Amino acid sequence: MNSTSTQFVPSRRMGIYDPIHQISMWGDFKGNNILDESPSLILEVEAKLDNLSEDTSHGTVGPSNKYDQEANKPADKVTRRLAQNREAARKSRLRKKAYVQQLENSKLRLIQLEQELDWVRKQGLYVGGSLDTQIGNAGTINPAIAAFEIEYGHWVEEQNRQISDLRNSLNSDIGELDLRVLVDNGMRHYFDLFAMKAAAAKIDVFYIMSGMWKTSAERFFFWIGGFRPSELVKVLLPHLEPLLEQQRLDICNLAQSCQQMEDALSQGMEKLHQILAGSIAVDLLREGNCLPQIGAAVDKLEALVRFVGQADHLRQETLQQISRILNTRQAAYGLLALGEYLQRLRTLSSVWSSHSRESA
Numbered sequence: 001m002n003s004t005s006t007q008f009v010p011s012r013r014m015g016i017y018d019p020i021h022q023i024s025m026w027g028d029f030k031g032n033n034i035l036d037e038s039p040s041l042i043l044e045v046e047a048k049l050d051n052l053s054e055d056t057s058h059g060t061v062g063p064s065n066k067y068d069q070e071a072n073k074p075a076d077k078v079t080r081r082l083a084q085n086r087e088a089a090r091k092s093r094l095r096k097k098a099y100v101q102q103l104e105n106s107k108l109r110l111i112q113l114e115q116e117l118d119w120v121r122k123q124g125l126y127v128g129g130s131l132d133t134q135i136g137n138a139g140t141i142n143p144a145i146a147a148f149e150i151e152y153g154h155w156v157e158e159q160n161r162q163i164s165d166l167r168n169s170l171n172s173d174i175g176e177l178d179l180r181v182l183v184d185n186g187m188r189h190y191f192d193l194f195a196m197k198a199a200a201a202k203i204d205v206f207y208i209m210s211g212m213w214k215t216s217a218e219r220f221f222f223w224i225g226g227f228r229p230s231e232l233v234k235v236l237l238p239h240l241e242p243l244l245e246q247q248r249l250d251i252c253n254l255a256q257s258c259q260q261m262e263d264a265l266s267q268g269m270e271k272l273h274q275i276l277a278g279s280i281a282v283d284l285l286r287e288g289n290c291l292p293q294i295g296a297a298v299d300k301l302e303a304l305v306r307f308v309g310q311a312d313h314l315r316q317e318t319l320q321q322i323s324r325i326l327n328t329r330q331a332a333y334g335l336l337a338l339g340e341y342l343q344r345l346r347t348l349s350s351v352w353s354s355h356s357r358e359s360a
Contacts, residue, residue, distance in 0.1 A: 113147055145207055148200040152213055155193055156346075162186050163339035166332055180328050186335040190319060194312040197225060201308045205301060208308055215349035218342070224265060224311035229318035230258040232338070236322070239337040240330050250325045254318065261314050265307060272303055 166182055201208045211219040221227060233255040243251070279297040283290075323331050 113150065142204065144203045145200065148196060148203075149213055151196055152193075155189070155196070159189060159339055160343070162189060163336060163343065166336045166339070170329075170332055170336065176328055179332055183323070183328060183331045183335060186339075187319060187323060191316060194316055197312060198309055201225070201305050205305045205308060209304070215346045217345040217349040217352070221345070223262070224269065225308045226311060226315055228258075228262060229315050230255050230262055232315075232318065233258060233322070235341055236334050236337050240326060240334055243330075247325055251322070254321050254325070258314065258318055265311060265314070269307055272300065272307070276300055 162182070162185065166186065169179060169182055197208055207213070208225045211222045211225070214222070221231070233251060237251060237255075240251075276297055279300060280293060282293050282296075322334060326334060
């Protein structure tokens with residue numbers, strides 16, 4: 001990450017979705033017939049018994065040292081087993097305590113989400129301020145999509161905080177390791193958003209595709225549920241200077257690869273658009289049940305969910321590639337520029353809405 005020159009990874013690395021030992025120590029016990037013992041072994045046992053009887057007759061008290069050792073072995077084994085059991089019980093209690101704490105945290109989070117959902121229902125709107133197909137004939141809101149809007153609102157708040165931390169850190173004498181932590185946190189924050197979108201797309205892919213959870217200015221630049229990676233590279237490039245010649249070459253190659261991948265996905269989307277339209281248009285003028293046509297179209301919507309996932313995969317790979325090409329300080333400036341860019345788009349939407357209301 002800190003190297004001044006990074007070999008660019010070809011586009012095939014950015015391809016779309018490449019998709020205890022246990023041994024049972026069972027002892028094999030086979031009983032040996034006493035009749036099969038050799039005569040020498042029997043004589044040896046008899047001799048030992050004779051010696052033991054002789055010792056007893058001469059008044060020898062207590063077992064020999066050999067028998068002391070043999071007697072102590074089971075006791076040592078029992079002691080170790082008890083210690084192991086105590087340790088296992090201790091670990092079990094710790095796991096139970098952690099699990100109970102996790103349940104308590106989940107309960108509190110659920111209560112908070114329910115309160116926020118109640119507020120959303122009272123407003124009759126999503127947090128983003130837009131109505132969509134989630135408000136159906138019954139006037140209800142899809143709870144999962146409303147929860148996504150709330151989570152996205154928290155995501156934006158956290159991003160604003162991270163932008164402020166990055167700006168303050170870059171204006172100070174922060175160390176390289178501390179700056180690296182901020183960069184890694186910023187990258188993970190975007191990856192969390194991609195995971196949130198993937199879950200929401202499975203619930204309502206049209207909602208994610210429409211960008212109704214974004215501001216109007218952000219939707220103006222929308223491409224398959226988010227920003228175009230190639231445009232992102234163009235926006236960030238002027239703010240990454242000074243760059244080494246190899247870094248500049250790698251970033252230009254990255255932008256070209258992104259453009260090729262975007263073109264391929266856009267062509268696939270156009271083809272899917274035609275297929276869906278054709279499925280819906282079958283037997284339009286024929287009276288009767290249209291459920292077969294709707295069912296066929298629904299089956300094809302799984303492909304649309306995959307397109308959203310592939311587009312976000314390309315966005316994530318682009319961010320990771322840029323981070324590999326740049327050093328830590330350059331990557332921090334890149335994340336700051338990206339955050340400021342998104343902030344300005346949101347501000348533009350707000351200003352334009354206020355301007356439109358004043359003009360009306």
